[in-house]
Amino acid sequence: MRITTLRTIYSILRLQPRPWPEALAQDSAPRAYWKVPRGSPWGTTVIPANACPEHSRRAGIQARLILVLSLLLFAHLLHAADTPDLEDQTRAISADLRCVVCQNLSIADSPSEMAKQMRAIVREQLQAGKSPQEIKDYFVSKYGEWVLLKPATQGISLLVWVLPFVALLIGLALGIFFIRRWVAKKRSAQPVAADPKLLARVREEFANAETEELDLEDPSPRAQLLQERSRLYTDLNELEFDYQAGKLSQADYAGLRRDIETIASTVLGNLDEVAASAAREKGAERRRPAAKQTEVAQPKPGLRGWQVAVGAAFLLVFGLTLGVVLTNSLRPRGGEGDSITGDFLTGTPTAGKNDVSALLQEGRTAFNKQDLRKAIEVFKKVLAADPNQPEANSYMGMILMQAGHADGALIAFDKALSQAPNFPMALWGKGMALYQGKQDHAGARDVFEKLLPLVPPGEDRNAVVKVLAEISTAGQKPKTTAKPAAAAAPSSSSASAGQITGRITIDPKLKTAIDPQAVLFIIARPAADGGPPLAVKKIDRPTFPLSYSLGAENMMTQGMPFTGKMNMAVRLDQDGNPGTRGPGDLTGDFRKNPAEVGSKNVDIVLDQVGK
Amino acid sequence: MAWRRLIITLAVIAPVLWLLAFGFQRDARYIKTPLIAKQAAPFTVTLFDPPTGIREIVLSERSESTGDARKLSLADLRGRAVFLNFWASWCPPCREEARDLEAAWQKVKDKNLVFLGVALQDTEKDSRAFLEEFKITYPNGRDESGKIGVDYGTWGIPESFFIDAQGRITYKHVGGIRAALVIAKLEEAAKGIVSAQEGKGDITPVR
Numbered sequence: 001m002r003i004t005t006l007r008t009i010y011s012i013l014r015l016q017p018r019p020w021p022e023a024l025a026q027d028s029a030p031r032a033y034w035k036v037p038r039g040s041p042w043g044t045t046v047i048p049a050n051a052c053p054e055h056s057r058r059a060g061i062q063a064r065l066i067l068v069l070s071l072l073l074f075a076h077l078l079h080a081a082d083t084p085d086l087e088d089q090t091r092a093i094s095a096d097l098r099c100v101v102c103q104n105l106s107i108a109d110s111p112s113e114m115a116k117q118m119r120a121i122v123r124e125q126l127q128a129g130k131s132p133q134e135i136k137d138y139f140v141s142k143y144g145e146w147v148l149l150k151p152a153t154q155g156i157s158l159l160v161w162v163l164p165f166v167a168l169l170i171g172l173a174l175g176i177f178f179i180r181r182w183v184a185k186k187r188s189a190q191p192v193a194a195d196p197k198l199l200a201r202v203r204e205e206f207a208n209a210e211t212e213e214l215d216l217e218d219p220s221p222r223a224q225l226l227q228e229r230s231r232l233y234t235d236l237n238e239l240e241f242d243y244q245a246g247k248l249s250q251a252d253y254a255g256l257r258r259d260i261e262t263i264a265s266t267v268l269g270n271l272d273e274v275a276a277s278a279a280r281e282k283g284a285e286r287r288r289p290a291a292k293q294t295e296v297a298q299p300k301p302g303l304r305g306w307q308v309a310v311g312a313a314f315l316l317v318f319g320l321t322l323g324v325v326l327t328n329s330l331r332p333r334g335g336e337g338d339s340i341t342g343d344f345l346t347g348t349p350t351a352g353k354n355d356v357s358a359l360l361q362e363g364r365t366a367f368n369k370q371d372l373r374k375a376i377e378v379f380k381k382v383l384a385a386d387p388n389q390p391e392a393n394s395y396m397g398m399i400l401m402q403a404g405h406a407d408g409a410l411i412a413f414d415k416a417l418s419q420a421p422n423f424p425m426a427l428w429g430k431g432m433a434l435y436q437g438k439q440d441h442a443g444a445r446d447v448f449e450k451l452l453p454l455v456p457p458g459e460d461r462n463a464v465v466k467v468l469a470e471i472s473t474a475g476q477k478p479k480t481t482a483k484p485a486a487a488a489a490p491s492s493s494s495a496s497a498g499q500i501t502g503r504i505t506i507d508p509k510l511k512t513a514i515d516p517q518a519v520l521f522i523i524a525r526p527a528a529d530g531g532p533p534l535a536v537k538k539i540d541r542p543t544f545p546l547s548y549s550l551g552a553e554n555m556m557t558q559g560m561p562f563t564g565k566m567n568m569a570v571r572l573d574q575d576g577n578p579g580t581r582g583p584g585d586l587t588g589d590f591r592k593n594p595a596e597v598g599s600k601n602v603d604i605v606l607d608q609v610g611k
Numbered sequence: 612m613a614w615r616r617l618i619i620t621l622a623v624i625a626p627v628l629w630l631l632a633f634g635f636q637r638d639a640r641y642i643k644t645p646l647i648a649k650q651a652a653p654f655t656v657t658l659f660d661p662p663t664g665i666r667e668i669v670l671s672e673r674s675e676s677t678g679d680a681r682k683l684s685l686a687d688l689r690g691r692a693v694f695l696n697f698w699a700s701w702c703p704p705c706r707e708e709a710r711d712l713e714a715a716w717q718k719v720k721d722k723n724l725v726f727l728g729v730a731l732q733d734t735e736k737d738s739r740a741f742l743e744e745f746k747i748t749y750p751n752g753r754d755e756s757g758k759i760g761v762d763y764g765t766w767g768i769p770e771s772f773f774i775d776a777q778g779r780i781t782y783k784h785v786g787g788i789r790a791a792l793v794i795a796k797l798e799e800a801a802k803g804i805v806s807a808q809e810g811k812g813d814i815t816p817v818r
Contacts, residue, residue, distance in 0.1 A: 100766045101817060103640065113732055113818045117757025142764040144645045307613055329635060422707055453744065454707065 198265035406437020502602035527565035527594030565594035652762035655684035656752025767814035786812025
C-alpha cells in the first residue's frame with residue numbers, strides 16, 4: 001500500500017472530537033466548531049459545528065472506521081482472490097494420490113515429509129496450469145498405477161471397478177438358479193400318473209359344481225381333505241375363467257388343468273381312504289392332504305453323522321494350520337528377554353523350534369544373562385544349520401573370548417566376517433581378540449578403523465574411538481606385562497594388558513559344602529568413585545581353587561576401556577540369584593585393593609560369610 | 612452329492628488361502644518402477660563443492676558458460692553414462708555402500724563415466740558431514756524441494772539409477788549396491804543396454 005494512503009488512513013483514524021473544557025463546564029450544548037488536528041489531509045481548518053452535529057459525530061467516526069477496515073480487507077482480498085481456489089484444487093487432487101511413506105493414506109492426509117513435498121509439486125503444477133488428469137498422469141509415470149487411490153478405469157484396473165458388480169450378479173444368478181431347482185424338485189416329487197378313474201370322478205364332480213358347507217376349524221383329516229378339494233375346485237374355476245378371458249395359452253391351460261386335476265384326484269383318493277380307514281388310527285397320520293405328500297416323498301434332508309465329522313475335522317486342521325503358520329511367520333521380540341505375557345503367540349520362541357532368528361534370540365538372551373552353557377548350546381544349533389551364520393559366530397567368538405580362547409574366537413569371527421564382511425559385532429570382537437588376545441595392535445587397529453564408519457554417531461561410536469586411541473597409545477608404551485610364563489599364575493588367558501587375573505580360594509575355616517547351584521561373581525568396582533560395578537564375571541559351579549581372568553569383555557557396558565584401578569571383590573551366591581543375598585553367601589575382598597588393570601596374581605580369598 | 616459340495620468348497624477356499632500366503636511373503640513397501648527405458652527426468656543440483664575432474668571437463672565442453680559454476684544439470688552430462696545415486700546421511704545402508712561407491716569412482720574416474728550423488732530429505736550440514744566422513748570425491752548435490760526424488764520415483768534409499776549417453780534410464784537398483792555391480796551396470800549403460808529388471812538390496816524407506 002502506498003505511503004500516502006497509509007497516512008490518510010492514519011489521519012482519518014486519529015480524527016476524534018476533542019471535548020472543550022469550557023463547553024463541558026458551562027453548558028451541554030456543543031460548541032460552535034471542531035478543531036481538526038494538525039497534519040490532517042484537510043489542513044488546519046476549522047469546521048463549523050453545525051456541519052457535524054453532536055449526534056452524528058460518533059456515527060461519522062464509526063463510518064470512517066468501517067470505511068478504513070473495508071479498504072484494508074478489500075486490498076487483502078484482491079491479493080488472495082485465487083488462493084482459496086488453488087488450495088481446494090490441491091486438496092482435491094491430493095486426496096486421490098497415495099502417500100509413498102504412509103501407504104494407506106492420501107498425500108492430503110499423510111503427515112510425512114514426502115507427502116508435503118508431493119503436495120508442493122501438485123500445487124506448483126496447478127499454478128503452472130496443468131489439469132488434474134495431467135498431474136495424476138505425472139505421478140503415475142513415476143510410481144506406477146499404484147499411486148492412485150482410485151484405480152484407473154482402463155486395462156487391468158477396470159477389473160477392480162467391475163468385479164464387485166459382476167460378483168453380485170453372479171451371486172444373484174446362482175441364488176435364483178438354486179432356488180428354482182429346489183422348488184422344481186418339490187413339485188416334481190408329486191406322482192405324475194393319476195388314477196384315471198379318480199380323474200373321471202374329479203371332472204364329474206367339478207361339472208356338478210358341488211358345494212358343501214365346510215367347517216374350516218375342523219382339524220380332522222377328512223375335513224382338511226374336503227377343504228383342499230374345494231380349494232382345488234375353486235382354482236379350476238378360476239383357471240376356466242382365465243382361459244375364457246384369454247389370459248392363458250392353450251398349452252398353459254392344459255398343463256395347469258392337468259396338474260390341478262391330478263392333485264384333486266389324489267385328494268379324492270385320500271378321502272376314500274380316510275373314509276375307509278376311519279376306524280384305524282394308523283391311517284390318520286399317513287393320509288395327509290396332497291400338498292404335504294411331496295414332503296414325505298422326498299428324503300429327509302439333513303447332515304449325516306459322517307459329514308459332520310468330516311466338517312469338524314477339516315475346521316480343526318484349518319485352524320491348526322493357520323495357527324502354526326502365523327506363529328512361525330512372527331518375528332521374535334528383539335532386545336529384552338522373555339516376554340511377560342507368555343510365549344506362544346507373542347513371539348518368544350520355545351526351544352524346540354528350528355527357526356534361526358528364534359534360536360538367535362534365545363542365544364542372545366542366554367548370553368546377556370551370562371548363561372554361557374545354554375548360549376553355546378543354542379548357537380551350536382544355529383551353526384549346525386548354517387556354519388557361517390554371522391551373528392551366531394560372533395557370539396561364539398565373544399564366549400570364547402570370555403573363556404580366554406583368543407585363537408578360537410578369531411576363527412569364529414573370521415567365519416562370521418566371511419559371510420557378512422561388515423557385521424559390526426564380528427568386527428568389534430575380532431578387533432578385541434587381536435588387541436587383547438594376540439597383542440596384534442596393527443591388526444586390531446585396521447579392524448577397528450574398518451568398523452568405525454559402520455557405526456552411526458553415538459555411544460557405540462565413542463567406544464570404538466576410545467579403543468582406537470587406546471591402541472595407538474598402548475602401542476607406543478613398552479610392554480609391561482611380559483612376565484615369565486612359569487612364574488605367572490596359571491591364568492587361562494594369554495592376555496594381560498586389559499585384564500585382571502588371579503586365583504580365588506575359600507578360607508579353609510569356611511570350607512562348607514558348596515551348593516550345586518552356587519554361582520561365583522567376580523566384581524570390579526572403580527576405585528576412584530566407588531560407584532556401581534564396572535565389570536562382573538559370573539562363573540557357574542565353581543571349583544576351588546579357581547583361576548580367573550576379568551577383562552573388558554566382562555564390562556557392564558560394552559565398549560568402554562577397562563583401565564585404571566579397581567576394587568576387586570568376589571561373592572559366592574549359594575542360590576545362584578544375584579538379587580537375593582542369603583545368609584550362606586560367602587564374600588571376599590582383595591587384600592591389596594585397589595588393583596591396577598593388567599595386574600596378575602590378584603588373588604582373593606572368600607573369607608567372610610553373609611555380608 | 613456331499614463330495615461334490617466339498618470339492619467346490621475347497622476350490623473356493625484354496626485360492627483365497629494361496630492369495631493370503633502369497634501376500635504375506637512379499638514386501639509390502641515395494642514399488643515397481645515404471646522408469647526403466649524411459650528418459651531420465653532433467654534436474655539441476657547445486658553441488659557441494661566444485662569437484663575436480665568431471666566438472667572441468669563438463670564446463671569446458673559447454674559452448675557458453677552459465678552463471679553459477681556450482682550448478683550441474685543432467686543435460687550437461689549428456690553423452691556420458693551416468694550413475695545417479697540417491698542417499699541421505701540418516702540411512703544406514705547408505706553408510707555401508709558409501710565406501711564401495713567411492714572405491715568404484717576411483718576406478719572409473721578416468722573413463723568417460725560420471726558419478727552423481729543426490730542427497731534426499733537431508734540438511735546441508737549433515738550431508739556435508741557424511742561426504743567428509745567417507746571422503747567422497749565424486750560430485751554430490753542436495754535435493755532441497757524433494758522434486759528430484761519424486762521425479763525419479765524414490766521410495767527407499769539408497770536408490771541408484773544408471774543413465775546411458777542418450778539420457779535413458781537403463782537400470783535401477785533399490786538399496787545398497789556393490790562396487791562390482793556398479794561398474795558392470797555402468798559399462799552396460801555406456802553401451803546402451805537396458806536391463807530387464809530392477810535390483811534390490813537393503814533399504815531404508817524415505818520419510
